[in-house]
Amino acid sequence: MQTHKLNSLQLPECILTIGALDGLHKGHQTLILHARRRAREMEVPLVVYTFDPPPKVFFQRAMLLTPLDEKLTMLERMGVDHTIITPFNAKFMTQGTEAFLEELTKLNPREIFEGHDFRFGRNREGDINTLGKHFKVSILEPVKCTEGKVISSTRIRNLFAQGKIHEAYNLLNWSWLKETSFSSAQ
Numbered sequence: 001m002q003t004h005k006l007n008s009l010q011l012p013e014c015i016l017t018i019g020a021l022d023g024l025h026k027g028h029q030t031l032i033l034h035a036r037r038r039a040r041e042m043e044v045p046l047v048v049y050t051f052d053p054p055p056k057v058f059f060q061r062a063m064l065l066t067p068l069d070e071k072l073t074m075l076e077r078m079g080v081d082h083t084i085i086t087p088f089n090a091k092f093m094t095q096g097t098e099a100f101l102e103e104l105t106k107l108n109p110r111e112i113f114e115g116h117d118f119r120f121g122r123n124r125e126g127d128i129n130t131l132g133k134h135f136k137v138s139i140l141e142p143v144k145c146t147e148g149k150v151i152s153s154t155r156i157r158n159l160f161a162q163g164k165i166h167e168a169y170n171l172l173n174w175s176w177l178k179e180t181s182f183s184s185a186q
């Protein structure tokens with residue numbers, strides 16, 4: 001997997017997923033594996049565009065679930081070809097949504113994979129409908145736990161805060177990503 005700084009990657013085509021992806025939990029894993037399948041079918045690179053730190057860590061001082069180096073190791077094991085790491089800070093935000101969309105255009109995504117609640121831009125104004133005006137967007141159904149509740153980084157942070165460590169790790173589902181490579185886990 002190659003890693004790239006903001007505005008440094010151009011591609012003739014790709015399959016793209018964008019997100020904070022803190023924790024790379026079961027929901028994120030499902031999203032990336034759906035995108036990966038499409039990328040392999042189309043024989044184009046799979047690109048992940050992520051933020052460091054995650055916006056909720058920056059704005060709300062939320063607990064960080066995965067430091068960047070661990071996130072990159074796990075993304076590589078999931079079969080991601082390129083990861084773009086955007087420093088999430090005041091300077092990035094002054095660039096605004098237009099610059100962000102322009103950067104995505106340079107990647108020529110054939111399809112962008114997101115969950116239904118993906119947001120972007122100032123004050124989280126942009127959503128999948130906004131993104132869909134510029135690109136083809138495929139929406140993944142919310143991935144839930146066995147009790148039927150949607151999995152999210154926020155929920156996992158809350159479980160850790162409540163001392164429900166086993167439950168939190170169950171939703172993170174890290175064992176296959178930390179101990180084996182994806183090809184050997186097949």
Ligand SMILES: Cc1cc2nc3c(=O)[nH]c(=O)nc-3n(C[C@H](O)[C@H](O)[C@H](O)COP(=O)(O)O)c2cc1C
Pocket residue numbers: 018019020021051055056059092093095096097100117118119120121122123124
């Ligand atoms: C250009 C740009 C500006 C953003 N500005 C804000 C902001 O003002 N407030 C905020 O909470 N998040 C902001 N974000 C972060 C997004 O709301 C969101 O967290 C990010 O796109 C990742 O999506 P996800 O949280 O669904 O993973 C911005 C994102 C981008 C790309």
Ligand SMILES: Nc1ncnc2c1ncn2[C@@H]1O[C@H](COP(=O)(O)OP(=O)(O)OP(=O)(O)O)[C@@H](O)[C@H]1O
Pocket residue numbers: 018019020021022026027028031056113114115116117118140141142143144150151152153154155
């Ligand atoms: N359980 C899930 N099922 C399907 N898609 C998901 C799930 N959780 C997150 N996603 C998608 O993954 C992408 C990145 O989302 P994000 O990193 O904000 O995850 P999150 O778990 O919702 O985080 P947070 O709770 O901090 O907001 C988005 O497109 C989002 O919709």
